[in-house]
Amino acid sequence: MEPVLTKYVREPNSFTLDFYLKHDGYTALKQALGTQPNDVIEIVKASGLRGRGGAGFPTGMKWQFVDKKIEPRYIACNADESEPGTFKDHVLMERYPHLLFEGCLIGCWAIGAKVAYIYIRGEFYHVQKVMEAELAKAYAQGYAGRNILGSGWDCDIVIHRGAGAYEAGEETALIESLEGKRAQPRIKPPFPALSGLYNKPTAVNNVETLCNLPAIVLNGAEWFAKLGPEKNGGPKLYCVSGHVKRPGVYEASMNTTLREIIFDRAGGIRDGHQLKAVIPGGSSVPILLPDQLDVPASFDSVQKAGSMLGSAGIIVMDETTCMVWAAMNLMHFYKHESCGKCTPCREGGDWLWKILSRIERGEGQMRDLDLLVSVSNNIAGKTLCAFGDAEATPPLTTLKHFRAEYEAHIREGRCTVPAEWRARTAVAAAH
Amino acid sequence: MSFHPLMPYGGQGFQRSERTLMAEGEAFAFTPERAARLEEICGRYPPERRKSAVLAALYLVQEQQPYITASAMRHVADFLRITPAEVEDVATYYVMFFKAPVGQYVLQVCRTLSCALAGAERVAEALSEKIGVPVGGTDPSGMFTLLEFECLGACDRAPVVMVNNEHWHERATPDSCAKLVDDLRARGVEALSGCHLHVERR
Ligand SMILES: Cc1cc2nc3c(=O)[nH]c(=O)nc-3n(C[C@H](O)[C@H](O)[C@H](O)COP(=O)(O)O)c2cc1C
Ligand code: SF4
Numbered sequence: 001m002e003p004v005l006t007k008y009v010r011e012p013n014s015f016t017l018d019f020y021l022k023h024d025g026y027t028a029l030k031q032a033l034g035t036q037p038n039d040v041i042e043i044v045k046a047s048g049l050r051g052r053g054g055a056g057f058p059t060g061m062k063w064q065f066v067d068k069k070i071e072p073r074y075i076a077c078n079a080d081e082s083e084p085g086t087f088k089d090h091v092l093m094e095r096y097p098h099l100l101f102e103g104c105l106i107g108c109w110a111i112g113a114k115v116a117y118i119y120i121r122g123e124f125y126h127v128q129k130v131m132e133a134e135l136a137k138a139y140a141q142g143y144a145g146r147n148i149l150g151s152g153w154d155c156d157i158v159i160h161r162g163a164g165a166y167e168a169g170e171e172t173a174l175i176e177s178l179e180g181k182r183a184q185p186r187i188k189p190p191f192p193a194l195s196g197l198y199n200k201p202t203a204v205n206n207v208e209t210l211c212n213l214p215a216i217v218l219n220g221a222e223w224f225a226k227l228g229p230e231k232n233g234g235p236k237l238y239c240v241s242g243h244v245k246r247p248g249v250y251e252a253s254m255n256t257t258l259r260e261i262i263f264d265r266a267g268g269i270r271d272g273h274q275l276k277a278v279i280p281g282g283s284s285v286p287i288l289l290p291d292q293l294d295v296p297a298s299f300d301s302v303q304k305a306g307s308m309l310g311s312a313g314i315i316v317m318d319e320t321t322c323m324v325w326a327a328m329n330l331m332h333f334y335k336h337e338s339c340g341k342c343t344p345c346r347e348g349g350d351w352l353w354k355i356l357s358r359i360e361r362g363e364g365q366m367r368d369l370d371l372l373v374s375v376s377n378n379i380a381g382k383t384l385c386a387f388g389d390a391e392a393t394p395p396l397t398t399l400k401h402f403r404a405e406y407e408a409h410i411r412e413g414r415c416t417v418p419a420e421w422r423a424r425t426a427v428a429a430a431h
Numbered sequence: 432m433s434f435h436p437l438m439p440y441g442g443q444g445f446q447r448s449e450r451t452l453m454a455e456g457e458a459f460a461f462t463p464e465r466a467a468r469l470e471e472i473c474g475r476y477p478p479e480r481r482k483s484a485v486l487a488a489l490y491l492v493q494e495q496q497p498y499i500t501a502s503a504m505r506h507v508a509d510f511l512r513i514t515p516a517e518v519e520d521v522a523t524y525y526v527m528f529f530k531a532p533v534g535q536y537v538l539q540v541c542r543t544l545s546c547a548l549a550g551a552e553r554v555a556e557a558l559s560e561k562i563g564v565p566v567g568g569t570d571p572s573g574m575f576t577l578l579e580f581e582c583l584g585a586c587d588r589a590p591v592v593m594v595n596n597e598h599w600h601e602r603a604t605p606d607s608c609a610k611l612v613d614d615l616r617a618r619g620v621e622a623l624s625g626c627h628l629h630v631e632r633r
């Protein structure tokens with residue numbers, strides 16, 4: 001598949017307005033402004049575009065739910081990109097920010113919003129500075145702000161810097177953070193489409209989701225849907241990291257299998273090593289084993305294979321990786337990032353990390369394995385937001401596939417992956 | 432009582448509140464330029480929603496002085512017409528706000544899985560050894576603070592180190608850490624690799 005989103009990202013100055021205008025920039029916006037907002041929503045619905053932020057919810061449907069009777073309405077673009085293993089929005093914003101601006105404006109036109117807030121994680125400040133400079137150019141030349149493209153329509157884009165909180169990526173926590181509060185989720189319903197930012201109807205859309213809009217408007221819904229399997233249309237960005245030869249962001253259709261992405265695109269496992277396990281959709285999803293990779297990397301197929309496409313952050317681990325250690329590492333992330341609003345998540349995450357740490361140190365007992373399962377199951381499904389399910393995943397999925405490794409740690413009182421092979425001592429080769 | 436029957440609730444290792452109390456600090460007021468910048472930022476939100484600018488305000492505090500103090504939080508509260516408690520609530524939640532003195536260079540080593548698979552633990556160890564302080568510490572000269580961070584969103588360039596919430600250094604190796612510290616001393620943040628996506632800047 002010819003890249004759609006990342007076609008130009010490796011070219012010098014691809015981030016500038018001049019470059020963007022030379023490559024059909026803002027022509028989709030012009031076309032959209034000549035189309036009734038409701039028809040734009042219909043086109044997006046017909047395209048089958050599904051949200052790229054993790055849940056894969058149909059974007060057109062989300063927009064349809066936005067309450068059009070209440071003013072003002074908002075787009076909140078989720079540029080928090082904090083799911084471990086995910087770094088695709090980063091490329092789009094750094095190398096082709098006008099695509100996102102154009103997507104935001106088309107979205108605002110469709111739902112009748114006058115402002116799009118781009119909530120970007122604080123750690124991407126170098127990206128934000130580039131974006132702000134480019135946004136100023138777009139304003140100066142009439143592609144944003146007042147009387148856009150001479151249409152008489154006004155719309156603002158505001159870039160809002162976060163300050164280091166994974167939970168700010170959850171849509172209602174993002175809204176809270178935009179309002180100047182702690183990034184802690186709200187109880188749903190009401191969903192943001194009815195009552196979101198400042199209690200007004202709000203569509204929360206991921207960066208990659210919005211970046212698909214210009215191409216849909218220009219090339220049509222059918223073109224988009226046909227790029228991938230049924231209900232999984234369009235181009236998709238995959239982030240491959242870990243023990244592969246060429247880690248990076250790869251664009252492909254969702255017909256492509258996980259194996260093709262890992263072996264053909266990312267070069268396969270580094271020399272002299274074998275594949276052990278793959279996390280296909282960011283740290284929050286279950287592990288797939290090497291023999292489970294011959295499935296299309298689509299939302300539906302990966303789910304059928306027993307995991308989730310999530311944010312398409314593919315983390316690859318070879319045989320040098322101790323799975324108890326990997327689970328412990330991820331649990332540190334979750335215990336650190338829990339927003340603290342629900343007891344099972346706040347307390348349970350810390351306990352899971354402590355139990356995993358003592359097993360990893362060789363001080364575990366066999367009953368700890370049941371304890372891990374029990375605590376995890378007392379978190380998953382019992383919390384306010386999906387963070388709880390994510391947090392329970394690393395221990396449950398590693399125990400499911402690698403229980404023998406846990407038992408060996410406990411029996412032998414030490415880590416059983418040979419010391420000189422330990423993942424922690426292996427530095428990936430540069431490419 | 433315990434939320435889980437097998438948990439030694441209240442026993443050793445039980446999760447306790449780590450509530451931070453910020454030092455009073457010297458009297459604080461934004462410089463006129465920063466006050467004007469913040470006023471401009473407030474204008475991006477509805478007039479009755481100045482509170483939305485609180486993260487921006489706290490970043491501006493941190494630009495003006497090394498860390499957030501109680502005096503600064505009170506000033507921010509006045510500026511945004513909210514209560515000091517609302518500011519403290521936010522300042523203590525987000526990890527990019529420093530609640531205590533930090534060094535001139537804050538080294539933030541990503542420790543999450545993709546970076547750890549590429550040796551981030553050893554990068555943190557090597558930095559700690561070179562600077563002579565454990566993770567979380569600041570060296571006696573006040574030049575360096577060493578922190579661990581969670582996934583920075585550049586896992587293809589692991590391990591990644593961020594400096595002062597902003598500047599990136601990619602593909603750090605344990606061997607290159609000593610040089611990195613020396614280079615920072617000599618040349619400042621120019622010594623860092625920066626983000627590989629800035630292809631024009633190579
Ligand atoms: C704990 C948690 C973290 C999340 N982090 C992100 C994130 O960093 N970026 C993102 O786009 N979506 C994230 N999401 C998903 C959002 O809640 C939301 O579904 C998404 O932004 C909707 O946009 P989409 O429909 O375009 O995918 C997260 C969800 C949860 C529960
Ligand atoms: S599940 Fe965790 S992160 Fe989500 S609201 Fe509850 S405490 Fe916060």
Ligand code: FES
Nearest residue numbers: 541546583585586
């Ligand atoms: S794990 Fe370090 S940048 Fe993602």
